[in-house]
Amino acid sequence: MPEKPQHRGNLLLVDDDRHVLESMSSWLRDEGYRVVAAATYDEAVSALGSQPFDLVLADIRLGDRDGFDVLQYSRDRYPATSVILLTGYGTVETAIDALRAGAFDLLTKPLIDQELEMAIQRALTQRKVLEENKRLKAQLDRQLGMDNIIGSDHRMQRIFEMVDSIADTRATVLITGESGTGKSLIARAIHRQSDRHDKSFVEIACGALPETLLESELFGHVSGAFTGATSGKIGKFKQADGGTIFLDEIGTASPGMQVKLLRVLQDLEFEPVGGTETIRVDTRVILATNEDLQAAVSTGRFRQDLFYRINVINIELPPLRDRIADIPHLATHFLRSVSEDTGRNVAGFSNDAMEVLRTYRWPGNVRELQNVVERAVLLGKGEQIGVQDLPSNLTTMAPIHVAPSSGRTLKEALEGPERQIILDVLEANDWNRNVTADRLGINRTTLYKKMKRLGLDDLEPRTSATGSMHD
Numbered sequence: 001m002p003e004k005p006q007h008r009g010n011l012l013l014v015d016d017d018r019h020v021l022e023s024m025s026s027w028l029r030d031e032g033y034r035v036v037a038a039a040t041y042d043e044a045v046s047a048l049g050s051q052p053f054d055l056v057l058a059d060i061r062l063g064d065r066d067g068f069d070v071l072q073y074s075r076d077r078y079p080a081t082s083v084i085l086l087t088g089y090g091t092v093e094t095a096i097d098a099l100r101a102g103a104f105d106l107l108t109k110p111l112i113d114q115e116l117e118m119a120i121q122r123a124l125t126q127r128k129v130l131e132e133n134k135r136l137k138a139q140l141d142r143q144l145g146m147d148n149i150i151g152s153d154h155r156m157q158r159i160f161e162m163v164d165s166i167a168d169t170r171a172t173v174l175i176t177g178e179s180g181t182g183k184s185l186i187a188r189a190i191h192r193q194s195d196r197h198d199k200s201f202v203e204i205a206c207g208a209l210p211e212t213l214l215e216s217e218l219f220g221h222v223s224g225a226f227t228g229a230t231s232g233k234i235g236k237f238k239q240a241d242g243g244t245i246f247l248d249e250i251g252t253a254s255p256g257m258q259v260k261l262l263r264v265l266q267d268l269e270f271e272p273v274g275g276t277e278t279i280r281v282d283t284r285v286i287l288a289t290n291e292d293l294q295a296a297v298s299t300g301r302f303r304q305d306l307f308y309r310i311n312v313i314n315i316e317l318p319p320l321r322d323r324i325a326d327i328p329h330l331a332t333h334f335l336r337s338v339s340e341d342t343g344r345n346v347a348g349f350s351n352d353a354m355e356v357l358r359t360y361r362w363p364g365n366v367r368e369l370q371n372v373v374e375r376a377v378l379l380g381k382g383e384q385i386g387v388q389d390l391p392s393n394l395t396t397m398a399p400i401h402v403a404p405s406s407g408r409t410l411k412e413a414l415e416g417p418e419r420q421i422i423l424d425v426l427e428a429n430d431w432n433r434n435v436t437a438d439r440l441g442i443n444r445t446t447l448y449k450k451m452k453r454l455g456l457d458d459l460e461p462r463t464s465a466t467g468s469m470h471d
Contacts, residue, residue, distance in 0.1 A: 008032040009124050010051070014044045014058040014070055015086070024057075024111075031117065041065035045073055053081050055104075055123050060087040060094070068101060075102045080130070082123040086111070149185055150330045153323035154438065159186070159315055166313055167193035172265060174250075174310050175288040177317030180367030183288040184248065186315060191244040196284055199243030202236045207249035211257055216273050219260070225274025235272065237264065237281050244284040250310070251291035251302065262306045285310075320362040320369060325441020327358050330366060334373040335385070346377050349385045356387055359417045360394045419454040422447070431460055 011033050015021045018039060025037045036053070038044040041064050044056075056074055060067035071083045082104040087094060090108035098106040104123045107116060151157065166173065167190050175183045184203065191201045204217060212226075220235030236245055253261060264270050269280045287310050296302035320327065331349060339346050349357070362368055372391060380389040387395070422440065429435040437447040451457045 009054040009120070010034045010036075011120070012036050012038060012044065012047050012053045012056045012058075014038045014041075014056065014062065014067065016040065016059065016061070016063045020059075027113070033120075039063075041069055044070050048074060048078060048081075053078070054127055055120060056081060056083045057120075058083060058085055060085055060098075061089075068098075071098075071101055071103055080127065082127055084119055084123060149182065149189060150333050151323065151326050152329060153318070153326050153441070155318050156323065156326065159317070162313075162315060163190055163193060166190065168195050170284060172310050172312045173286045173315060174293075174313070175286065175315045175317065176293075177288075177290065178319050178365055179290045180365030181317040181319060182366050183290075183317060184246065186317065187244075187246040187286045187288060190286060191246075191284070194244070194284070196243050200240050201244050201246065202240040203246040203248065204236050205248045206257075207252035211254045214253075214257060215260065219264075219270045219272050220275075220279075221273035222275040225272070229274070232272070235270075237270065237283055238279060240283045241281040242283070244286060247285065247287045249289060250287040251289040251293055251296060255303070258303045258306050262303065262309060265306075265309050320365045322439065323441075324358055324439070327369065327441075328354060330369055331357055331373055334370045335377060338374050338377040342378065344377055345383070346380065346385060347383050350387070353385050353387050353390060355414055356390055356394055359414060359421060415454060418450070419456065422450060422454065423456060426456070426460075 008031070011028060013021060013025055013028065013035055015024070015037075016039050021037050021039060025035045028035045036047050036051075038047050041062055044058065047053075048056075056070065058067040058070040062070075067085045067087075071085060074081050074083050083102070084105045084107060085098045085103045086107050086109060088109040090106065095106045104126070105119050107119055149156075149160070151160070163186065173187075173190060175186055177183055187203070188201060191197060204214075206214060209217060216225075216229075216233065216235070218235050218237055220233045220238060221229050223229060223232045247261075250261075260270070265285060268283065269278050271278055293302050293307050293311070297304050297307050320330075328349075331354070335346060335348065338344070357369070357372075364371075372394065373385075375391065376385045376389040380386075382389075422436070425436050425439050426433075429439065433444055433447055437444045440447065442450075448457075451460075
């Protein structure tokens with residue numbers, strides 16, 4: 001006969017009948033459970049406070065109190081612990097009362113071994129499922145919340161503060177920025193920070209669908225609305241009822257779709273395609289675009305009234321080339337993430353490789369950096385990511401040319417691009433060294449040294465023969 005598995009769960013058994021208590025405890029231990037026995041309410045309370053239990057089995061009739069008191073105490077203090085009530089006088093009313101009070105089940109004595117075993121296993125399985133759901137939710141919160149968005153740049157810090165301040169409002173949010181800057185991450189972070197976080201977050205890329213299909217995706221359709229519509233469909237706005245809908249690439253919406261969106265944003269109501277019933281929803285709307293919508297308004301490609309309606313709160317994400325100080329943090333974050341997922345042991349980046357990452361212009365922004373790091377971890381052969389592990393376009397693609405020529409070290413080859421970057425930032429900030437150093441992610445002394453080494457101090461405009469413009 002196969003042995004029973006040991007330590008199948010920690011049980012607290014509560015019964016004022018000593019004979020029942022001893023015999024049930026012995027049987028449950030033989031079945032592989034750890035059992036603590038309690039004959040009174042006070043003993044049960046003391047046991048609950050001494051160690052964690054997966055399940056409580058409590059007789060309803062106790063000498064001093066009853067099983068409902070044990071149930072209430074356990075639910076108040078230890079809500080993750082399931083409770084099964086036992087009774088020798090079971091009625092339908094008692095069963096209803098037990099379930100309403102929060103009991104997992106009510107079993108009637110005399111207990112049948114198989115019935116008791118099945119009830120215990122159902123309770124323990126439910127507990128495991130709830131714990132797994134809680135773990136996955138916490139993991140999702142970490143992945144989609146603010147903790148997963150890296151940024152020490154002062155502009156990113158202001159964005160983080162804005163996300164915190166607007167999360168619980170119903171105001172429409174427009175997220176702008178170049179492709180790959182993390183607009184979807186910010187949208188998800190707003191949702192996860194809000195009081196809607198336990199409801200749906202529904203994302204749809206407006207530019208990926210033709211107008212007719214997009215309308216059906218957003219608002220749903222009734223059966224027979226068009227050829228092939230053999231059954232009705234619930235739209236994304238309805239799916240996001242009580243939660244958040246994220247409309248990406250909103251700048252691609254057609255004039256007809258813009259009219260429909262304006263009505264939904266104003267009244268939060270719509271009709272499915274082919275239908276007449278008006279559907280009302282409570283949906284938070286977040287939109288994103290990499291286009292200049294004001295320019296689109298001036299040329300007539302985007303409705304002015306819709307622009308004003310969606311531009312209630314604007315979060316503008318800076319391109320990665322303007323937050324150079326964040327590049328090492330982002331690269332290290334992506335390296336650790338890929339290393340954990342793949343089991344590769346990669347210690348970090350060489351100084352030369354990190355310098356290439358810092359001086360590259362990143363037209364694809366954070367998304368491009370993530371892809372580069374993932375590629376380097378997967379294809380690299382050494383314990384560190386070196387320049388040889390990076391794509392060739394990082395050292396040859398204009399406007400940064402970092403291809404070392406014969407007889408020159410990498411540091412010498414990088415001086416040209418480094419000089420141009422510093423010059424561009426200086427000129428963009430009227431040669432204000434404090435602002436330039438901040439934009440570049442270096443301190444002012446380091447900037448002075450670099451300017452002197454690269455001959456930029458000779459180019460600085462002077463207000464007099466002795467003083468610079470922004471010393």
